[in-house]
Amino acid sequence: MVVDAPPDRTRLIPAMARGFIGRCPHCGRGRMFGRFLKVRPECDECGLELHHHRADDLPPYVVIFIVAHIVGYLILETESAYEVPLWVEMGVWPVFTLLFALGLLQPVKGAVVGLQYALGMHGFATLPRSRPASGPEETRLAAAAAGAPDRHSS
Ligand SMILES: [Zn+2]
16 A cells, blocks of 8 residues: 655745745745735645735734834934934935835745745645656656655655
């Protein structure tokens, strides 16, 4: 009797890095986001279901934590080293803060979804049957899916 081995789960840091660049944490090829912050229901490359993530408020919390520390430090350094007119600072810092926060929001949300995937949280306990492949590897996987025993491990 042949028992299918469970598919490999991507480790924590690579899964979060893949999510950070907007890729599927499982295969690293499919796109995670359909729109700016809208996670796709599933990966179109490997079929990993992404709809049951629960990123919720963690991404904005992390973004606020990062942006506030960096912008606060920059404001302090600028105030200490230069005499910048108040109207310049009132114009520059809010715009910089807004753009920085908006730029970080999607990558951080992707990393949070990658974190939940890597830890098997919220329905990520089940993985797709196999990773996508191309060429001879795809043929091998198709043969394995058809029931042929597969002892190759990589
Ligand atoms: Zn995928």
